[in-house]
Amino acid sequence: MFISDFAIKRPLVTVVAMVALVVFGLVALFKLKTDEFPEVVPPYASVGLIYPGASPEGVEKEVLNPVEEQITAISGVKTVMGKAYDGYASIIIEFNFGTNMSDATQEIRDKISAIRADLPAEMKEPVITKLNDTDRPIVSLALTSTNLSQADLTRLADPKITRELRSLSGVAEVQVFGKVERELTVELQPDRLQAAGVSVGQVVQALQAQNLAAPVGRVTGALDERSIRLKGRLEGPQDFMQMVVAERNGQLIRLGQVAQVRDGTEEPRSLAHYNDGEAVGNDNKKSPGYSTTDVSDRVRAKVKDLQKGLPEGTQIVLVKDSGTRVTAAVTNVKEALLEGALLTVLVVFLFLNSWRSTVITGLALPVSVLASFIMVWVLGFKLETMSLLGLSLAIGILIDDAIVVRENIVRHVEMGKDHMRAAHEGTDEIGLAVAATTFTILAVFVPIGFIPVI
Incomplete structure (x- = not known):
C-alpha cells in the first residue's frame, strides 16, 4: 500500500x-478541557408562570390556556404539556430535534409578550429556561456559624459571597437557599389612627412616596456635569418612625405616633441544614463551554480566600464538588485505558x-x-x-x-x-x-x- x-x-x-x-x-x-459527559442540548424548554393567590382553576383559565395557545403556534413545537397549581403554572415544551433553542426561547418570550396585556396584572414575569441535563450545580457550599444568626448569615452570603463567586470566569449562576431576608414590619394601631384622623391609605401612600432613591436632575458646570440624586431610602425602624404620614391643624403626624415598626425577617421560603444546624446553602452552576474541573478549581480557590475574611466561628463548608467526581471518573477511564494497553503489549509478547x-x-x-x-x-x-x-x-x-x-x-x-x-x-x-x-x-x-x- x-x-x-x-x-x-x-x-x-x-x-x-x-x-x-x-x-x-x-x-x-x-x-484539553475535562468534563464528565459531553454537553448535549435537548430540545426542551420550560415556562414558569406565577399568579399569586389564584386557585388552580383560575390559573388554568386565565393564564395557562392563553399562553399554551400562543406557544402551540410557534414553528418547530412538537408537544406542549402544561400543569396548573395553586398560584403557579408550569409548561414543558418539546421542539423538533435540531431546533435552535436560543431562538426558540426568544420566540416563546415574544409570544407571551404579545398577549401580556390580556393576562392578569397580578401575574409575575414568566420564567423561561432551557432544559439541559448538564445544567446542574457543580459546587454546593454551606455557610455555617456558631455566633451569627440566620439573618446575619444571609446578609453575609448574599450579596457579599455570591457577588465574589459570580465574578469568577465560568460561573453562570449562583443560587442561595435557606436565606432569611430582612423585613421591616409596620404594625398599625387602629385606635391611634382613628384619634389622629389618619387612614391606612395615607400611611401606605407615605411609605411608597418617601422611601425611595431617585435621580432628580443635574447641575452643569463650566467643564463638567454632575447628577443630583435624592437619597431617601430609609434604613432602620427609627428612620421609619420619624416619617411624616399626615398633617392636622399645623401639626405633623409621624408614623411612630400611629404604628409600631419592628426590624425582623420575612417568612422563610426555603431551609438549609448542615450537621443538624441551620445554614445558608449555595449552589454554583457553570457556563456552557467551560470545563467542570476548571470552574470547580476556581470556586474552591475563591472560597479559600473568602474564608480568611469571615467572622470568628463562621466557615464555608464544601458540601458537593462535581469537579472531584469528574476528575476521578476520567482518571478511572485513563487507568483502565493504560492497563488495557499494557495487557495488550503483554499478550503480544507472549504469543509472538x-x-x-x-x-x-x-x-x-x-x-x-x-x-x-x-x-x-x-x-x-x-x-x-x-x-x-x-x-x-x-x-x-x-x-x-x-x-x-x-x-x-x-x-x-x-x-x-x-x-x-x-x-x-x-x-x-x-x-x-x-x-x-x-x-x-x-x-x-x-x-x-x-x-x-x-
Missing part, C-alpha cells in the same frame, strides 16, 4: 512525523515471543493515541468519559490491526526474506484485508451519528 511503502522507503521522514505527532499530541492533551514485535506494537499504541488528541482538540471536543471510551474501542481495533500486520511480516522473515522485503510484501499482502476490516467496523458505528433523535 502507498502509505506503508512510503514509510518503509523513507524511514527518517516517518520517524520525524511520528515524533511531531507525539509532541503536538502531548500539547493538545494538556490543553518476540521482543522486537512487542516494541513495534507497543510504540504504535502511544503514537496513535497521542495523535488522536490533536484532532480532539482541533474539533473542540473535551476529554470526558464518552470520548475516552470511544478511544479505548479504537485502541482495540488498532492493536488488532498491528498484531495481524506484524505477524504477517514475521512470517515473511521466517521464509528467509530480508527485513525490508518482508515489510514490503507482508504489508501489501495483508494491508487491504486489514483496511477492509476497519472500514467494516466503521460502517457499523457511522449510522449512529445520523440518528435524528436522542
Whole structure:
C-alpha cells in the first residue's frame, strides 16, 4: 500500500512525523478541557408562570390556556404539556430535534409578550429556561456559624459571597437557599389612627412616596456635569418612625405616633441544614463551554480566600464538588485505558515471543493515541468519559490491526526474506484485508451519528 511503502522507503521522514505527532499530541492533551459527559442540548424548554393567590382553576383559565395557545403556534413545537397549581403554572415544551433553542426561547418570550396585556396584572414575569441535563450545580457550599444568626448569615452570603463567586470566569449562576431576608414590619394601631384622623391609605401612600432613591436632575458646570440624586431610602425602624404620614391643624403626624415598626425577617421560603444546624446553602452552576474541573478549581480557590475574611466561628463548608467526581471518573477511564494497553503489549509478547514485535506494537499504541488528541482538540471536543471510551474501542481495533500486520511480516522473515522485503510484501499482502476490516467496523458505528433523535 502507498502509505506503508512510503514509510518503509523513507524511514527518517516517518520517524520525524511520528515524533511531531507525539509532541503536538502531548500539547493538545494538556490543553484539553475535562468534563464528565459531553454537553448535549435537548430540545426542551420550560415556562414558569406565577399568579399569586389564584386557585388552580383560575390559573388554568386565565393564564395557562392563553399562553399554551400562543406557544402551540410557534414553528418547530412538537408537544406542549402544561400543569396548573395553586398560584403557579408550569409548561414543558418539546421542539423538533435540531431546533435552535436560543431562538426558540426568544420566540416563546415574544409570544407571551404579545398577549401580556390580556393576562392578569397580578401575574409575575414568566420564567423561561432551557432544559439541559448538564445544567446542574457543580459546587454546593454551606455557610455555617456558631455566633451569627440566620439573618446575619444571609446578609453575609448574599450579596457579599455570591457577588465574589459570580465574578469568577465560568460561573453562570449562583443560587442561595435557606436565606432569611430582612423585613421591616409596620404594625398599625387602629385606635391611634382613628384619634389622629389618619387612614391606612395615607400611611401606605407615605411609605411608597418617601422611601425611595431617585435621580432628580443635574447641575452643569463650566467643564463638567454632575447628577443630583435624592437619597431617601430609609434604613432602620427609627428612620421609619420619624416619617411624616399626615398633617392636622399645623401639626405633623409621624408614623411612630400611629404604628409600631419592628426590624425582623420575612417568612422563610426555603431551609438549609448542615450537621443538624441551620445554614445558608449555595449552589454554583457553570457556563456552557467551560470545563467542570476548571470552574470547580476556581470556586474552591475563591472560597479559600473568602474564608480568611469571615467572622470568628463562621466557615464555608464544601458540601458537593462535581469537579472531584469528574476528575476521578476520567482518571478511572485513563487507568483502565493504560492497563488495557499494557495487557495488550503483554499478550503480544507472549504469543509472538518476540521482543522486537512487542516494541513495534507497543510504540504504535502511544503514537496513535497521542495523535488522536490533536484532532480532539482541533474539533473542540473535551476529554470526558464518552470520548475516552470511544478511544479505548479504537485502541482495540488498532492493536488488532498491528498484531495481524506484524505477524504477517514475521512470517515473511521466517521464509528467509530480508527485513525490508518482508515489510514490503507482508504489508501489501495483508494491508487491504486489514483496511477492509476497519472500514467494516466503521460502517457499523457511522449510522449512529445520523440518528435524528436522542
